Amino acid sequence: MRGPTERSPTTATNTNTRRSVYINTAALAGPSLDPTAGFHQIRPPFHATLPHFLQKPQALPFLLCFLLILTWISFTIHHSSSSSSARLQRFPSPLTESTREADRMANLVRFSSSVPSPVAKDTRGWLLDPISLARASGILGGALTCASVHIGEIRPGRLRGNHRHHDCNETFVLWGALTKFRLENSEVTDTGYAEVIIGADDIVVAASPSNTAHALVNIDPVRSTFFIGCQDNTINYNASSTDFNVWKDL
Secondary structure (H helix, E strand, O other), X not given: OXXXXXXXXXXXXXXXXXXXXXXXXXXXXXXXXXXXXXXXXXXXXXXXXXXXXXXXHHHHHHHHHHHHHHHHHHHHHHHHHHXXXXXXXXXXXXXXXXXXXXXXXXXXXXXXXXXXXXXXOXXXXXXXXXXXXXXXXXXXXOOOOOOEEEEEXXXXXXXXXXXXXXXXXXXXXXXXXXXXXXXXXXXXXXXXXXXXXXXXXEEEEEEEOOOEEEEEEEOOOOOOEEEEEEEOOOOOOOOOOEEEOOOOOO
């Protein structure tokens, strides 16, 4: 018979086993109780919190700044594109053989505004006499005198002319913008007219004989076309001596 203070080896072993199991369980469970580890495991991703943040009043300044930056970028790109396009369009039209033939059919001659040029003798700019320059350039059917003179502007996308005078010849000087010049010409069998594009740096002298329709169309995106029209007779636009709206596609 054992005394009350004696312990069974089996009991001691069970106790040690229980303690060992308890300690190992605590050690394994320890990391899950770390508040730092738990915080990293439950943090939501940024893309999940962004919509919630944008719904708050505090997000308004950030949204305004973002929209302002986008507007500035868009304006900068558009302005740069427009400036580059305008700079390219400022160069005079190249005078190739096909260009010269098209100009002949349209009864015009173009000059460069750069120095030196037949119309620009020095750095002050160009200066010309429409009647004498047209004759010297071999342009036929122009005004013999300037009995009536018109000086005007054609804004982008607008046109002047598109009519036919029966009782006067007319000489034009055109400059300032990309401009379409159309002249009635029976030698052009498919359309019945010759048409050329005048460059923004071209100075053009053209002539429209009597009974010949003509039209001037500004096709420049920003600049105005300027012109002088010199007629050798005073025109009464209310009379039947002028046909209007000759071409319906303009």
